[in-house]
Amino acid sequence: MTMKDNHPIRILFGSFFSSGLRAKRTRVFMLLAMVPVLLMLAARVMQGVGTVSAGDVAGFFSHFMLSLYFQLLIPVLALFFGSSIVNDELDNKTLVYLTTVPVRRRSVLLGKYLAALLLAALLIIAGFLLCFLAASLTRLGDAAVWEELGLFLGTSLLALSCYSALFTALGAFMKKSILSGLFFVFGWESVVQYFPGVTQKFTIVHWVKSLLPIPPGQNSFLSFQLQPSPALESVLVLLAASLLFLYLAIFIFERKEYILSDNA
Amino acid sequence: MTAVLRAEKLSKWYGNILGISDINLEIGSGITGLLGPNGAGKSTFLKIAAGQLKPKLGALTVFGEAVYGNPRLFRRIGFCPEHDSAYAEMSGRGFILLLARLHGFAGAAAAAKAEKALATVGLLDSQERAIKGYSFGMRQRLRLASSILHEPELLMLDEPLRGVDPVWRIRIMQLIKDYGKLGRTVIVSSHILPEIEAMTNEIVLIHQGKIFAKGDIHRIRGLIDSHPHQVSIRTAQPRQLAARLIGSEFISGIEFAADNRGLTVHTNQRDPFFTALMGLLAESGMEADEITSPDDNLQAVFDYLIGK
Numbered sequence: 256m257t258m259k260d261n262h263p264i265r266i267l268f269g270s271f272f273s274s275g276l277r278a279k280r281t282r283v284f285m286l287l288a289m290v291p292v293l294l295m296l297a298a299r300v301m302q303g304v305g306t307v308s309a310g311d312v313a314g315f316f317s318h319f320m321l322s323l324y325f326q327l328l329i330p331v332l333a334l335f336f337g338s339s340i341v342n343d344e345l346d347n348k349t350l351v352y353l354t355t356v357p358v359r360r361r362s363v364l365l366g367k368y369l370a371a372l373l374l375a376a377l378l379i380i381a382g383f384l385l386c387f388l389a390a391s392l393t394r395l396g397d398a399a400v401w402e403e404l405g406l407f408l409g410t411s412l413l414a415l416s417c418y419s420a421l422f423t424a425l426g427a428f429m430k431k432s433i434l435s436g437l438f439f440v441f442g443w444e445s446v447v448q449y450f451p452g453v454t455q456k457f458t459i460v461h462w463v464k465s466l467l468p469i470p471p472g473q474n475s476f477l478s479f480q481l482q483p484s485p486a487l488e489s490v491l492v493l494l495a496a497s498l499l500f501l502y503l504a505i506f507i508f509e510r511k512e513y514i515l516s517d518n519a
Numbered sequence: 520m521t522a523v524l525r526a527e528k529l530s531k532w533y534g535n536i537l538g539i540s541d542i543n544l545e546i547g548s549g550i551t552g553l554l555g556p557n558g559a560g561k562s563t564f565l566k567i568a569a570g571q572l573k574p575k576l577g578a579l580t581v582f583g584e585a586v587y588g589n590p591r592l593f594r595r596i597g598f599c600p601e602h603d604s605a606y607a608e609m610s611g612r613g614f615i616l617l618l619a620r621l622h623g624f625a626g627a628a629a630a631a632k633a634e635k636a637l638a639t640v641g642l643l644d645s646q647e648r649a650i651k652g653y654s655f656g657m658r659q660r661l662r663l664a665s666s667i668l669h670e671p672e673l674l675m676l677d678e679p680l681r682g683v684d685p686v687w688r689i690r691i692m693q694l695i696k697d698y699g700k701l702g703r704t705v706i707v708s709s710h711i712l713p714e715i716e717a718m719t720n721e722i723v724l725i726h727q728g729k730i731f732a733k734g735d736i737h738r739i740r741g742l743i744d745s746h747p748h749q750v751s752i753r754t755a756q757p758r759q760l761a762a763r764l765i766g767s768e769f770i771s772g773i774e775f776a777a778d779n780r781g782l783t784v785h786t787n788q789r790d791p792f793f794t795a796l797m798g799l800l801a802e803s804g805m806e807a808d809e810i811t812s813p814d815d816n817l818q819a820v821f822d823y824l825i826g827k
């Protein structure tokens with residue numbers, strides 16, 4: 256069954272996706288997403304002039320680039336896009352337009368969430384694809400390379416949807432959610448993943464990393480104190496968490512009274 | 520009168536700050552002016568009526584139904600908010616078309632509704648421009664378009680004339696009057712009495728969160744006109760002017776300015792006094808640099824009416 260053209264979720268998705276493409280925030284994050292590409296190209300150039308070996312370049316990708324994407328870029332993009340779904344409406348006092356039309360609040364939230372998710376995904380995937388191709392230029396004929404790419408992209412999408420749903424809920428709950436989100440990403444997630452026992456399972460990054468190949472080496476950014484969780488379990492947990500956070504976001508957004516200023 | 524909007528013991532406060540208190544009100548078809556000074560509770564009342572805020576106590580119904588959390592009702596309600604808010608990156612047409620589609624109009628019908636609303640507020644020529652390039656007055660007209668595009672049975676306008684240029688002020692007032700003549704219900708708020716006066720005779724006075732008076736504007740005008748007014752006149756000949764004014768039956772007192780460049784006249788009959796003053800100035804050839812009425816604002820009138 257397909258969603259009708261005039262379904263509110265589809266209308267809102269289309270409208271906010273196209274206006275999101277023109278937004279200043281998207282342009283800033285597009286530049287940010289290109290930083291790893293430039294780093295990767297620089298590594299390739301250094302390999303070309305013989306400063307570093309091909310093995311070093313491969314190591315650079317598996318150690319540094321994956322960490323950069325999965326521990327920094329994906330959570331940060333999800334934070335800014337996810338929390339803006341409700342926060343932008345409050346800051347710009349535009350929520351009134353979406354809550355005085357005959358559309359349920361859940362449709363508003365879902366339409367905007369999907370638009371934000373697609374925008375963030377396009378930025379991540381475009382940058383990641385270029386990085387990956389630069390890293391694997393000499394191995395493009397190898398089927399395993401493409402399998403690996405599929406794994407990375409699938410994991411990226413799962414991570415993005417989970418983080419975005421979490422930060423959408425946070426944005427629906429509190430007006431200034433960026434600080435709390437940053438604390439979550441760089442505080443809780445960074446510290447707890449190295450705790451012994453099952454505590455690290457209370458982070459999103461644990462389940463994300465469980466899907467990625469563990470690179471060789473002692474000081475890897477992706478090293479684990481515990482063995483990673485099984486892949487299927489990780490996928491299911493990330494999907495379930497995405498749905499749970501999204502449900503939480505809808506629950507809050509439908510019940511919370513948002514008081515825009517100038518109440519007189 | 521069949522009430523379109525009914526408020527019963529309606530109260531709302533924000534923490535320790537009172538928004539409105541114990542409001543009982545019924546509003547039927549036609550235009551009703553909601554008049555009160557800034558901070559009186561007009562916007563709070565309209566936001567509750569538009570489903571933006573939950574009542575703390577009491578109830579408010581529109582067409583017999585509670586508004587908060589009842590999106591179905593918005594097919595019949597239009598709301599123009601007071602604050603200057605817009606999706607800056609969207610074009611004027613994109614914004615109105617989005618709302619038309621969310622109101623359930625599809626394809627050509629949505630485009631026709633958007634075009635009609637934009638034409639009504641004079642924004643067809645600039646419809647493709649991004650809203651961030653609009654002037655304040657244009658954004659105000661765009662907000663008005665957003666509230667009328669689906670031709671609601673109940674239209675609520677919160678300070679719709681704020682920031683609008685004089686030409687469009689007159690056009691919007693006419694638009695509101697025409698809308699009321701169609702038998703629909705319009706509630707328009709303002710803190711400027713002449714604005715409301717130009718649109719309707721039916722008025723609700725709101726002050727400090729309470730309904731202070733409701734009814735025909737002429738009765739309320741009578742109350743306001745009996746309020747002692749002060750009129751300040753800046754002139755190079757204050758004593759000569761005072762000598763000519765002192766015998767007037769409309770004057771209860773005169774004070775001279777400390778710099779001897781003006782005088783303040785106390786009157787209980789403002790309009791006749793102004794007529795007499797203009798005649799006197801014309802006849803005597805005396806020049807007045809400035810004539811102001813320091814308490815000719817709604818707050819002063821309300822303070823007088825409630826006996827402050």
